[in-house]
Amino acid sequence: MAANPAALDSLTWPMIATARERIASRVSCTPVLTSATLDAQSGAQLFFKCENLQKIGAFKARGATNAVLALSAQAARRGVATHSSGNHAAALSRAARLRGIPAYIVMPNNSAQAKRAAVERYGGRITWCTPTLAAREAAARALVAETGAVLIHPYDDLLVMAGQGTAAVELLEQVPDLDVLLAPVGGGGLLSGCAVAAKALRPVIRVIGVEPAGADDAARSFRAGTILPSVNPQTIADGLRSSLGVRPFAEIRHWVDDIVTVPEEAIVRAMRTLWEVLKTVVEPSGAVPYAALLEPHPQLLGKRVGIVLSGGNLDLDRLPWSTPPAA
């Protein structure tokens, strides 16, 4: 997809501060949960930023709202468009409705019913396509040509990245003296935005991305210093299968201290623990950062660690720990 025309070449703190003001009345200031039980298990003090309680159930509401509200009246007039089967589609639909413009969403025809329902709930207009990246991109191009809508990329867009970074701004107001911030990384919108925000507000903080081992393109790219795209990613964390975007990667290289990977088994265990102990419904992608903390890390003992629980949208009929009874 083409970059948003308002995008500049790199993400700066003032862009995030502006995003914060722009979206303040349109998204939730999400709560921070803590647990003495989880603190004892990890040896650190954990602060869970509940973006699963954000509008549309994921941090994606922040970036999409910022990108849509930042459009000029002229640019916004014909609506916005994206191709997505996930939280960005719902977030863009909602943001467009707030602005009173149409949202055109290209969705693969194998999308889960819950995702379709979320887009429809917020008034998004769905165009179905076959489930390949080529078909999605072609359908989106055709839609834009036909409608004149502005494409809003789910993560490779500085206004979207700036919006996502407001999660870290809020968290550092709620818990100012964090030592470490952990965020999941898929396309990189959340991690890049949070890294720029956190380092601006608290230069001593360590920012660490966490990624499924089965979709480790960000970790490999980070070490190689160049984007190594994802090839056939295999992970339950459906929100983190995308390849790292060019703009997010530029910020991540500069601001992020490390990217670590976690196995599938740890993601499922982390998700279940968050449900059982924090009583909060986190989707697999949202549980990925905590999966890195299931065992104590010597370097984190006693540290104050912020963790972005990025979203809570999933199919309750298909939980990863449901083992069918023996026939």
Next chain:
Amino acid sequence: MAANPAALDSLTWPMIATARERIASRVSCTPVLTSATLDAQSGAQLFFKCENLQKIGAFKARGATNAVLALSAQAARRGVATHSSGNHAAALSRAARLRGIPAYIVMPNNSAQAKRAAVERYGGRITWCTPTLAAREAAARALVAETGAVLIHPYDDLLVMAGQGTAAVELLEQVPDLDVLLAPVGGGGLLSGCAVAAKALRPVIRVIGVEPAGADDAARSFRAGTILPSVNPQTIADGLRSSLGVRPFAEIRHWVDDIVTVPEEAIVRAMRTLWEVLKTVVEPSGAVPYAALLEPHPQLLGKRVGIVLSGGNLDLDRLPWSTPPAA
């Protein structure tokens, strides 16, 4: 069980105000969640008081902590005891540990592993018995005779009821202008405490108890004006199978405006909706009040309704919507 010796004959506002101060630093001030989606579905403005995020995962932490901290040094010296397979057992164990005294818990030998683990996590000393009320009471009596511990009843105790009422005090500070307050009713500790608190702070509020149709002794007792004990209650809401206590009933008759019942199907649907939309893990008992609001009620249109989500402890391997695949 014998009543707590410190108990007086009826529950008053000053007892609740004292409880609030006594337990303030030992329990959580739980957040209130809202949802535009659920408001639209119900036609009312809903404020969910998240006692599933309370210490030990349920409001029971309030009452048990109040009862244990209110004991004189002399009375507390030999510890406290109860028979319970549920949240009160964990709450009492935790409260006793806060005070540095032993908690003796009689549990039926068919208790779920998760409940045993919760009691053990907080240092409760478990005595196993056969799963009948007679065996539980006999074991508790023997334990008290042997140890000199003070029995703390899960609900038929004014100090426990006063502690539970602090949930309504907090909610009315967080959302002062509620029109209606809904709470589940089992033994009646939560409903009675919340009713006395709410009517003291806001006399115009309507307080309504909600009960599973399959365990409707409180609704029947409320209409009859006398306690009609529960006979073979059948409900997924395991926290609400107890029969109404004498002391809670006296307050409920006086202060509660109505008690309504909900079918099992609505409880499961309510629970699932709260997980999906509010992203919060609520146990079946905790979903009971919201089950009364799945359909719009003309008399609640536009009203501000507080709902106590009483707890979030359950076995994630046995969710009520998991249908085993066909063999």
